[in-house]
Amino acid sequence: MYIKRAAVIGSGTMGADIAYVIASAGIPVIVKDVQPEALNKASEHVADLFQGRVARGRMTPDDARQRQQLIRFATTDDALEDVSLAIEAVSEKMALKKQVFQELDRVLPPLAIIASNTSALSITELASVTGRPDRVAGFHFFFPAHMMKLIEVISGRETSRETVSTLRQFAEEIRKIPVSVKECPGFVVNRILMASMAEVLRFQYETGISYQEIDQAITKAGLAPMGPFVLGDALGLDVALEVARTLTEAYGNRFKPGRQLEELVEQGHLGLKAKKGFYSY
Ligand SMILES: NC(=O)c1ccc[n+]([C@@H]2O[C@H](COP(=O)([O-])OP(=O)(O)OC[C@H]3O[C@@H](n4cnc5c(N)ncnc54)[C@H](O)[C@@H]3O)[C@@H](O)[C@H]2O)c1
CATH class of the missing domain: 3.40.50.720 (NAD(P)-binding Rossmann-like Domain)
Known part of the structure; x- marks a missing residue:
């Protein structure tokens, strides 16, 4: 057709x-x-x-x-x-x-x-x-x-x-x-992307290293064109949270969204579209 x-x-x-x-x-x-x-x-x-x-x-x-x-x-x-x-x-x-x-x-x-x-x-x-x-x-x-x-x-x-x-x-x-x-929850790309996002969030929470330092480390190492926190803000943190919840339900705690993501969304800090997320714009 x-x-x-x-x-x-x-x-x-x-x-x-x-x-x-x-x-x-x-x-x-x-x-x-x-x-x-x-x-x-x-x-x-x-x-x-x-x-x-x-x-x-x-x-x-x-x-x-x-x-x-x-x-x-x-x-x-x-x-x-x-x-x-x-x-x-x-x-x-x-x-x-x-x-x-x-x-x-x-x-x-x-x-x-x-x-x-x-x-x-x-x-x-x-x-x-x-x-x-x-x-x-x-x-x-x-x-x-x-x-x-x-x-x-x-x-x-x-x-x-x-x-x-x-x-x-x-x-x-x-x-x-x-x-x-x-069909499978998260398909190909989001299943892989969200697994790394979950680990990055855990890492940031445990070490207290700033969002900016982590973003810079990832881009300077050539791992991705933008860091995970810049990317999260651009995608929308509400969308990221919903996807993380779907994947946690399907695959278990390895996709569990960190408390900081839930708190940001509760506060209306949805990323670029709300002018506030991990970063302020
Ligand atoms: N944001 C991303 O980076 C991204 C990437 C790939 C896929 N997606 C997926 O795309 C979809 C949309 O995400 P988004 O980030 O654009 O969301 P968004 O929150 O930016 O936009 C959603 C829009 O839907 C509208 N809407 C709500 N109910 C409606 C209805 N009944 N009829 C018509 N419009 C209605 C809202 O008014 C809003 O403008 C989601 O399923 C998301 O998972 C998002």
């Missing part, structure tokens, strides 16, 4: 970037959020990204305007009637995602695919609330979606081969590299 029009549900850290990636490839996309402020922020973010491309000489102003116009922002489901793929990118909560999946199942055309950008939750469980489990899959972008090439295409128990093949083709169309992954 060819994806002529897509939708992104949830216009936060990931949703806005995903919409930009899709529109950049010339595919019309509707972005839906329940919060008008989130849509305004997403619209500004997308405009900044296009302007950046123009400023770097990667796109003409005309091209940028045309691509930007492919994105429509909405707070209702009206515009979703003729999309063939919806990518859900709402907060990492199973109950909320199930509610969104039920709603999408009701409003989307019968042949449309519903994909989730979830970091760790079960695709099979999400699919179970729809009448089209064969057309449900994970389509997991990495942060920041406009730069990171990889997309994990995750099959649930009932995901059809055709759905996987359509999503792999779509990933290539939007200039990403798909990797097919069988």
